[in-house]
Amino acid sequence: MKILITGGAGCLGSSLAERYTMMGHELLVLDNFATSTRAGIRATRNLVLVEGTIADAALVDKCFAEFSPTHVIHSAAAYKAPDNWTEDIATNVQGAVNVAHAALKYKVKRVVNFQTALVYGTPEIVPIPVEHRIAPISSYGISKAAGEVYLNMIAGEIPYTSLRLANICGPRLAIGPIPTFYQRIKAGKPCYCSDTVRDFLDMEDFHTLMDKVMEDAATSGMFNVSTGEGHSIKQLFDVIAQYLEHVPDQPIRIVPPGIDDVENIVLDPKRTQAVFGWQSKIGFEETITRVLRWYDEHGVTDIFSHLAAPVVGKTE
Numbered sequence: 094m095k096i097l098i099t100g101g102a103g104c105l106g107s108s109l110a111e112r113y114t115m116m117g118h119e120l121l122v123l124d125n126f127a128t129s130t131r132a133g134i135r136a137t138r139n140l141v142l143v144e145g146t147i148a149d150a151a152l153v154d155k156c157f158a159e160f161s162p163t164h165v166i167h168s169a170a171a172y173k174a175p176d177n178w179t180e181d182i183a184t185n186v187q188g189a190v191n192v193a194h195a196a197l198k199y200k201v202k203r204v205v206n207f208q209t210a211l212v213y214g215t216p217e218i219v220p221i222p223v224e225h226r227i228a229p230i231s232s233y234g235i236s237k238a239a240g241e242v243y244l245n246m247i248a249g250e251i252p253y254t255s256l257r258l259a260n261i262c263g264p265r266l267a268i269g270p271i272p273t274f275y276q277r278i279k280a281g282k283p284c285y286c287s288d289t290v291r292d293f294l295d296m297e298d299f300h301t302l303m304d305k306v307m308e309d310a311a312t313s314g315m316f317n318v319s320t321g322e323g324h325s326i327k328q329l330f331d332v333i334a335q336y337l338e339h340v341p342d343q344p345i346r347i348v349p350p351g352i353d354d355v356e357n358i359v360l361d362p363k364r365t366q367a368v369f370g371w372q373s374k375i376g377f378e379e380t381i382t383r384v385l386r387w388y389d390e391h392g393v394t395d396i397f398s399h400l401a402a403p404v405v406g407k408t409e
């Protein structure tokens with residue numbers, strides 16, 4: 094395959110890029126390093142690295158024209174500044190439109206889009222089925238939802254899959270509570286837990302599904318990607334504290350979710366399991382521990398969040 098990965102230097106993109114280059118595929122990664130580092134990806138004989146933004150239609154067209162991808166994984170997303178709606182629109186909407194146009198123009202064989210569970214907004218039922226209504230409440234969720242709707246318009250012409258993802262845990266994870274707790278506990282800084290529940294999926298389980306999604310005969314459409322199992326952020330903290338042999342001198346504070354946060358997100362993977370014959374295999378504690386072992390070896394980079402910090406967190 095000749096695979097073009099937008100956002101291919103990020104956590105998911107770089108992990109897939111590593112895997113596909115090892116499998117002998119040719120890759121082109123287009124990334125502006127907004128939430129990743131140059132050290133996270135390396136140009137090689139079969140990996141072309143292009144620095145730039147997917148918001149630049151001419152650059153996106155040039156990448157497609159020169160590389161002639163057979164497959165596209167659209168992983169680039171803007172989320173790091175919750176108030177920067179303009180950047181979210183440029184990357185998550187205009188960028189998605191540019192990718193959709195180029196995929197049609199250069200007749201690629203398949204497009205796979207990565208979607209956030211935040212498109213569902215505050216869910217009416219949990220676990221959230223893939224047919225749940227779309228009602229995002231943050232700029233990240235709104236712009237990603239719009240980008241997905243534009244990408245859906247290619248579905249009649251090109252096999253197209255959008256994967257709505259749980260928290261995928263693996264190397265270079267630089268967003269959310271796992272790197273935050275790890276770094277703060279190691280630095281002796283206090284932590285607090287938002288009173289929320291999330292689902293966590295190991296990168297290895299994600300790769301197993303991606304292998305099936307990228308097959309020529311794979312079913313297209315929307316799919317939730319999750320274990321289907323929810324865990325509180327306090328449970329997550331406990332796993333990390335135990336791993337670091339940290340005993341808090343006072344009970345950890347549990348704070349209400351911020352206004353742009355969602356209390357309970359657990360995706361229902363039943364349809365995905367049935368269609369792809371896929372099932373996650375790695376348990377919650379092992380999933381988290383694998384990331385912590387990776388941090389032990391490689392360290393934690395800058396940490397990003399798509400959330401406005403709850404007031405209690407802002408001064409710490």
Ligand SMILES: NC(=O)c1ccc[n+]([C@@H]2O[C@H](COP(=O)([O-])OP(=O)(O)OC[C@H]3O[C@@H](n4cnc5c(N)ncnc54)[C@H](O)[C@@H]3O)[C@@H](O)[C@H]2O)c1
Pocket residue numbers: 099100101102103104105106123124125126127128129145146147148167168169170171183184188207208209210237257258259260261262267268
């Ligand atoms: N990791 C998860 O658990 C998770 C969960 C839900 C959805 N997603 C989605 O999966 C995708 C990848 O997420 P991730 O966790 O790897 O995040 P990430 O931040 O590590 O990767 C995103 C990459 O996109 C790049 N990027 C941002 N704006 C860009 C632009 N305008 N042009 C080119 N590149 C740009 C960033 O520099 C980064 O390398 C995103 O679309 C995200 O919405 C991820």
